[in-house]
Amino acid sequence: MRKNLYFIRHAEPQLKDGQKQNLTVRGTRQARQRALQLRRLITQPESTVILHADVPRCQETATILALSLDVPIEAAALRLNYADRLVLSDFQSKYSLYQASHKKLGIESPSEYSARIEALVRARGEQTIILVGNEVPLRILLTHLAKRPDAMLEHATCIGPIFISDKV
Numbered sequence: 373m374r375k376n377l378y379f380i381r382h383a384e385p386q387l388k389d390g391q392k393q394n395l396t397v398r399g400t401r402q403a404r405q406r407a408l409q410l411r412r413l414i415t416q417p418e419s420t421v422i423l424h425a426d427v428p429r430c431q432e433t434a435t436i437l438a439l440s441l442d443v444p445i446e447a448a449a450l451r452l453n454y455a456d457r458l459v460l461s462d463f464q465s466k467y468s469l470y471q472a473s474h475k476k477l478g479i480e481s482p483s484e485y486s487a488r489i490e491a492l493v494r495a496r497g498e499q500t501i502i503l504v505g506n507e508v509p510l511r512i513l514l515t516h517l518a519k520r521p522d523a524m525l526e527h528a529t530c531i532g533p534i535f536i537s538d539k540v
Contacts, residue, residue, distance in 0.1 A: 375493075377501050377502075377503065378410065379513065380437070380504045383395050383433045384396050385399060386399075392429055394428050395433065399432075399433075410502065417442055419499050419500060420500040423448035423450065424445065424446070430504050430505055437502065437504065449492070452480050455470075455479055489503075
């Protein structure tokens with residue numbers, strides 16, 4: 373059996389006091405659209421699990437997917453360790469800021485983060501895994517997988533636009 377991993381960036385969140393919160397109406401529609409796409413791809417829902425970052429927008433996106441697909445859902449440690457140390461200025465990309473300053477700020481490196489998530493995925497055995505997370509961690513994983521021909525998976529798929537904008 374082939375192990376499948378699907379990457380889903382959380383749907384559009386509301387902004388409250390500059391912080392991302394629960395999904396907007398549009399975000400709810402986006403999550404439902406992703407569920408329809410996944411439904412066509414998931415051939416064995418009984419061996420599928422959704423793992424989501426422990427933030428409201430990821431949990432809400434994952435819940436919509438889980439209800440549509442009838443698969444279990446679990447919170448997982450998908451956030452970058454110490455990512456709260458990233459402070460953006462106007463028009464700055466979180467990803468480019470992360471790349472430039474993760475060492476200086478003591479934030480988990482791309483290889484450390486990828487290794488941690490790879491261990492999480494490997495521990496799931498043959499399950500199909502849907503990861504619902506934030507943009508920067510998903511970009512790190514996708515970049516890391518693209519550079520490794522011996523990557524942790526035989527098949528990885530990005531559903532929908534992970535990178536809605538480079539300005540977050």
